[in-house]
Amino acid sequence: xxxxxxxxxxxxxxxxxxxxxxxxxxxxxxxxxxxxxxxxxxxxxxxxxxxxxxxxxxxxxxxxxxxxxxxxxxxxxxxxxxxxxxxxxxxxxxxxxxxxxxxxxxxxxxxxxxxxxxxxxxxxxxxxxxxxxxxxxxxxxxxxxxxxxxxxxxxxxxxxxxxxxxxxxxxxxxxxxxxxxxxxxxxxxxxxxxxxxxxxxxxxxxxxxxxxxxxxxxxxxxxxxxxxxxxxxxxxxxxxxxxxxxxxxxxxxxxxxxxxxxxxxxxxxxxxxxxxxxxxxxxxxxxxxxxxxxxxxxxxxxxxxxxxxxxxxxxxxxxxxxxxxxxxxxxxxxxxxxxxxxxxxxxxxxxxxxxxxxxxxxxxxxxxxxxxxxxxxxxxxxxxxxxxxxxxxxxxxxxxxxxxxxxxxxxxxxxxxxxxxxxxxxx
Amino acid sequence: xxxxxxxxxxxxxxxxxxxxxxxxxxxxxxxxxxxxxxxxxxxxxxxxxxxxxxxxxxxxxxxxxxxxxxxxxxxxxxxxxxxxxxxxxxxxxxxxxxxxxxxxxxxxxxxxxxxxxxxxxxxxxxxxxxxxxxxxxxxxxxxxxxxxxxxxxxxxxxxxxxxxxxxxxxxxxxxxxxxxxxxxxxxxxxxxxxxxxxxxxxxxxxxxxxxxxxxxxxxxxxx
Numbered sequence: 001x002x003x004x005x006x007x008x009x010x011x012x013x014x015x016x017x018x019x020x021x022x023x024x025x026x027x028x029x030x031x032x033x034x035x036x037x038x039x040x041x042x043x044x045x046x047x048x049x050x051x052x053x054x055x056x057x058x059x060x061x062x063x064x065x066x067x068x069x070x071x072x073x074x075x076x077x078x079x080x081x082x083x084x085x086x087x088x089x090x091x092x093x094x095x096x097x098x099x100x101x102x103x104x105x106x107x108x109x110x111x112x113x114x115x116x117x118x119x120x121x122x123x124x125x126x127x128x129x130x131x132x133x134x135x136x137x138x139x140x141x142x143x144x145x146x147x148x149x150x151x152x153x154x155x156x157x158x159x160x161x162x163x164x165x166x167x168x169x170x171x172x173x174x175x176x177x178x179x180x181x182x183x184x185x186x187x188x189x190x191x192x193x194x195x196x197x198x199x200x201x202x203x204x205x206x207x208x209x210x211x212x213x214x215x216x217x218x219x220x221x222x223x224x225x226x227x228x229x230x231x232x233x234x235x236x237x238x239x240x241x242x243x244x245x246x247x248x249x250x251x252x253x254x255x256x257x258x259x260x261x262x263x264x265x266x267x268x269x270x271x272x273x274x275x276x277x278x279x280x281x282x283x284x285x286x287x288x289x290x291x292x293x294x295x296x297x298x299x300x301x302x303x304x305x306x307x308x309x310x311x312x313x314x315x316x317x318x319x320x321x322x323x324x325x326x327x328x329x330x331x332x333x334x335x336x337x338x339x340x341x342x343x344x345x346x347x348x349x350x351x352x353x354x355x356x357x358x359x360x361x362x363x364x365x366x367x368x369x370x371x372x373x374x375x376x377x378x379x380x381x382x383x384x385x386x387x388x389x390x391x392x393x394x395x396x397x398x399x400x401x402x403x404x405x406x407x408x409x410x411x412x413x414x415x416x417x418x419x420x421x422x423x424x425x426x427x
Numbered sequence: 428x429x430x431x432x433x434x435x436x437x438x439x440x441x442x443x444x445x446x447x448x449x450x451x452x453x454x455x456x457x458x459x460x461x462x463x464x465x466x467x468x469x470x471x472x473x474x475x476x477x478x479x480x481x482x483x484x485x486x487x488x489x490x491x492x493x494x495x496x497x498x499x500x501x502x503x504x505x506x507x508x509x510x511x512x513x514x515x516x517x518x519x520x521x522x523x524x525x526x527x528x529x530x531x532x533x534x535x536x537x538x539x540x541x542x543x544x545x546x547x548x549x550x551x552x553x554x555x556x557x558x559x560x561x562x563x564x565x566x567x568x569x570x571x572x573x574x575x576x577x578x579x580x581x582x583x584x585x586x587x588x589x590x591x592x593x594x595x596x597x598x599x600x601x602x603x604x605x606x607x608x609x610x611x612x613x614x615x616x617x618x619x620x621x622x623x624x625x626x627x628x629x630x631x632x633x634x635x636x637x638x639x640x641x642x643x644x645x646x647x648x649x650x
Contacts, residue, residue, distance in 0.1 A: 225507075226507035226527075226528045226529060227436050227439065227507055227528060229528070229529040230436075230439055230507070230528035230529035230530065231436060231438045231439045231442065232529075233529040233530070233531070233532075234438075234439055234442040234443065234446070234529075234532055235438070235442055237446075237531065237532045237533070238442060238445065238446050238532070241446075241449075241532075242446075242449055245445075253438060257438065
C-alpha cells in the first residue's frame, strides 16, 4: 500500500509536470515552443535530474524534446500513441523510470497542425525505488522490532502466567512417595490449577492408603507364616535334643501346625491366582439350601462347644456358580461367624438365589473396623486367639465373590455384624 | 534362673517353657500382656522373654512401661517382624536383645543365659570358687580338674549359689530361682537339693564348700 501511495504520488508529480509543460506550450510561427524557463523550472533543463519529455505526433514524429533528451541523444522510450498512459519505462540513460503520456492541443494552434500531439513525460524512478526500498526496510525493521517486542512481551507474560505452574511442577517433582502425609499446597494456586492439584492430592491419599495396606499385609503375612514355622522348629529341636519329647501328642501337634500352614498356603494361593487373573471358573448347578446346610454342619463341633444357635431362612432352588469358590465363600463366612460370635449367641443366615446374608453378634467391632474387615490378615485382635484363623477369611470371601462377578458388603447394626453377598449368576 | 515367657502362641509358649525347664530353669508363662504384667509384678525374674505381637496390648508398650517405672529386668524380644525398623525400635525402647522367629532354641537359650549372667554382674561365664571351676555356659563343674556330674536342677542350684559367692541365700530366695509358679515344691525340697549338691561337690575329707546357716539359709564359698 505504501508502494501504491508512493507510486501514485510520483505519477501525480509527473502529471503536474506534464500540465506545466502543456500550459506553457504554444505555437508560434508554426513552431511548437515551450517556455525554456518553465522547462528548467520543471526540471527538464538538464540531463542530471533524470526528467525527460517529448512531444510527438500520432505517427511518431518527434516535434519537441527536452534539453535533457537532446543532451543524451538517445531514443525516448516508446509508449502507446493514443490516449493517456502511464507506466514503467527504461530511460535513455538506462535507468528505470516512469512515463506519462497525454494528448493535448497547444495554444495558438490556428492552423491545427499540432492538434492531437502527445506529451510524454518521463522521470527517473530510481529515487522512487530507493525510497520504496527505504520504506520497506523501515517497515521491516519496525516490523521486526515490533515482532521482537511482541515476542518479548508475550514471553514475559507467559512466564509470569506459567510461574505458578512451574512451582506446582517443582512441588510435584519433590514429592517423596514414601513420605506419608505429603500434600500439595493448594492455598496459593490460581483457580485454573486448583482443580489439578486437588485431584493430585486425592490421588496421593489413595496411593498412601494403598501403600499402608500393602505394608500391613506384608507385616501380618510375615507374622502368620513365621509363627507356625517357629512352633514347628521349636518342637523339632526339642525332639532332637531330648528324644523323649517325641511323644504321639507332640507328633499330633506338629501335624496340626503343618495343616495350618497348608490351609494358609491354599488361601494365599487362591488370592494370588485371583489377582493374577489366572483362576478359571467352572460354572455348574449347585443346590443353594443343601450347600449352606452342609457348611453349617462342618462347624458343628464349634457350634456345640460354644452353645451357639444357628437360624437359617433358605429359599429353595439352585444357583449357577463355581462350586469350589462357593464352598470357600460359605466355609469362610460360616466359620468366621461361628468363631467370633460370643458363646450362647445366635447366628442368622438368609439365602435366596441372588443373595446370601449372614448375621452374628460382634460386640468387639466398631464402625471404624468395617473398612478393614476385608483386608488380608486383618483381625480385631492382632494375635492368635484361634490358631486356625489367620484373618484371611473375609479377604478370601471378597476375592471369591468378585471372581463370581458379585458384590460383598459388611454393615454393623446394634452390635451385630451383617455380611451380604449378592451375585448375578442364578439358576 | 527364673524366666518369664510372654508369648501368645500356646504351642510355642509351652514348647519353650518345657525346654527351658529341662535346662534346669524355673519358668512362668503368660499368653498376653495383662497376664505377663501381673506375673512380673509378683515375681523377680532374671530374664523376661517377650513376644512383640500380643493380643490387645503389644509387647513393646509393656516394655516401655517397665523401663519408665525403672525396672531393669533383662528383656529378650521375640518377633515375627524382621524389619530393621522394628528391631531398632525394640532395642531403643530398652530391650536387651532381640531374636526373629523362627529361631534356633539353642541360640535363644544361650542369649538368655548371657543376659542373666550380665545382670548379676557376672559377665564371665566361668566362676572359680576354691577348688571349683564352674562353666556356666557349658554347664560343667570341676573340682580340682575332675568333672562332676550334676542334674540340671542341681546345676541350677549351684549356679544360683555361685552367682552370689559368700552370700547367704534364704530358702525362699532359692525356691524362687528354681521353681516356677505352677510347681509347688515340698517344703523341704530346697533342703534336699542342697544336701544332694553338697554330697556331690564335697566328697568326704574335702573342705566343705556348701554351708548351712541355720535359720538363715545357704551359702557357697570357702571359709
